[in-house]
Amino acid sequence: MSEKKVILSGIQPSGSPTLGSYLGALKNWALMAEEYECFYSIVDMHAITARQDPAELRKTPFLQLALLIACGIDPEKSTIFIQSHVPAHAQLSWVLNCYTMYGELSRMTQFKDKSSKNADNINAGLFTYPALQAADILLYQADYVPVGADQKQHIELTRDIAVRFNGIYGDVFKLPEPYIPKVGARIMDLQNPTNKMSKSEIADGGCVLIMDTPEDIKRSFKRAVTDSETSVRYDIENKPGVSNLISIYSVCTGKTFDDIEREFDGKGYGDLKANVGEAVVELLRPIRERATTLLADKAYLETVFKNGAEKASYTANKTLRKVYKKIGFVV
Ligand code: ATP
Numbered sequence: 001m002s003e004k005k006v007i008l009s010g011i012q013p014s015g016s017p018t019l020g021s022y023l024g025a026l027k028n029w030a031l032m033a034e035e036y037e038c039f040y041s042i043v044d045m046h047a048i049t050a051r052q053d054p055a056e057l058r059k060t061p062f063l064q065l066a067l068l069i070a071c072g073i074d075p076e077k078s079t080i081f082i083q084s085h086v087p088a089h090a091q092l093s094w095v096l097n098c099y100t101m102y103g104e105l106s107r108m109t110q111f112k113d114k115s116s117k118n119a120d121n122i123n124a125g126l127f128t129y130p131a132l133q134a135a136d137i138l139l140y141q142a143d144y145v146p147v148g149a150d151q152k153q154h155i156e157l158t159r160d161i162a163v164r165f166n167g168i169y170g171d172v173f174k175l176p177e178p179y180i181p182k183v184g185a186r187i188m189d190l191q192n193p194t195n196k197m198s199k200s201e202i203a204d205g206g207c208v209l210i211m212d213t214p215e216d217i218k219r220s221f222k223r224a225v226t227d228s229e230t231s232v233r234y235d236i237e238n239k240p241g242v243s244n245l246i247s248i249y250s251v252c253t254g255k256t257f258d259d260i261e262r263e264f265d266g267k268g269y270g271d272l273k274a275n276v277g278e279a280v281v282e283l284l285r286p287i288r289e290r291a292t293t294l295l296a297d298k299a300y301l302e303t304v305f306k307n308g309a310e311k312a313s314y315t316a317n318k319t320l321r322k323v324y325k326k327i328g329f330v331v
């Protein structure tokens with residue numbers, strides 16, 4: 001048996017991955033891939049809690065897989081799979097639904113956020129979404145879950161569900177911890193810097209996609225909303241736009257906020273925007289190029305998904321069987 005700590009994380013195929021998901025999560029997935037035993041899931045079952053175009057939903061997992069490999073994740077070492085290929089996720093999520101309280105789900109900010117934005121489709125799946133996410137994590141007995149700051153509440157709920165279940169049936173689930181980067185955990189929309197950069201809200205032009213061309217990226221940064229002052233200073237309360245640009249520049253270049261403030265002392269926002277745009281272009285260029293090459297080989301990507309599902313099913317089914325036995329199902 002592997003002695004390595006286990007990582008699990010997920011990304012929804014609800015659109016093309018953004019600079020936000022790259023800096024908040026995918027970058028760390030790649031960094032952790034060498035040191036830990038990693039399971040990375042493309043969570044299509046979560047994605048259908050919002051209405052999806054079937055043709056897009058069929059395509060996006062391949063783009064995401066190509067990007068994960070392009071980010072440096074080796075599919076021979078890490079397990080990358082599509083959630084719906086491993087039925088244990090749906091099976092455990094039903095069980096966990098019965099150990100998750102209505103009040104807990106009602107408090108989830110992602111639910112409140114998404115239901116206020118899609119008032120005409122507040123479906124039961126959107127409400128019980130966190131129980132499926134808990135199943136994703138607990139099936140693999142994950143130690144760490146690398147995510148952006150927006151997912152912290154879901155990981156805490158996952159722990160609460162696991163503690164409740166273990167309290168009744170003994171030590172069935174390992175308690176996972178979120179792994180949230182210090183800088184980059186919450187990249188904001190360039191046009192609305194008080195909102196998270198989100199791939200399901202690309203209409204306002206404030207969202208940078210990993211696959212955007214260098215010209216598009218530079219244009220998005222040039223148009224980024226700032227404020228009426230002139231000083232480049234990190235102050236999230238009063239200067240959300242400038243602070244977001246400083247955070248992005250910091251993760252791209254490794255410079256501290258102090259270094260950055262010094263670098264732009266006496267210079268205007270135009271310089272800052274141009275430099276950040278350039279740094280993002282250079283960061284994403286090799287990833288985009290490699291992903292484009294990989295996307296041309298669909299047969300290879302299909303094989304990765306097939307092998308990934310087999311490996312993931314093996315681990316997931318072990319946990320599911322244990323759960324079924326504990327609760328008294330005839331197995
Ligand atoms: P949607 O916009 O459809 O709600 P999303 O972009 O929030 O989706 P995913 O793409 O599934 O959701 O997220 C993948 C990972 O990227 C998650 O760990 C999430 O926390 C992280 N992430 C997403 N957006 C950002 C952001 N703006 N800043 C930092 N991390 C982010």
Ligand code: LTN
Nearest residue numbers: 008009010011012043046133136
């Ligand atoms: N809810 C997450 C995606 C997600 C996930 C997971 C993340 C689904 N299952 C398991 C970490 C672990 C999101 O909206 N970004």
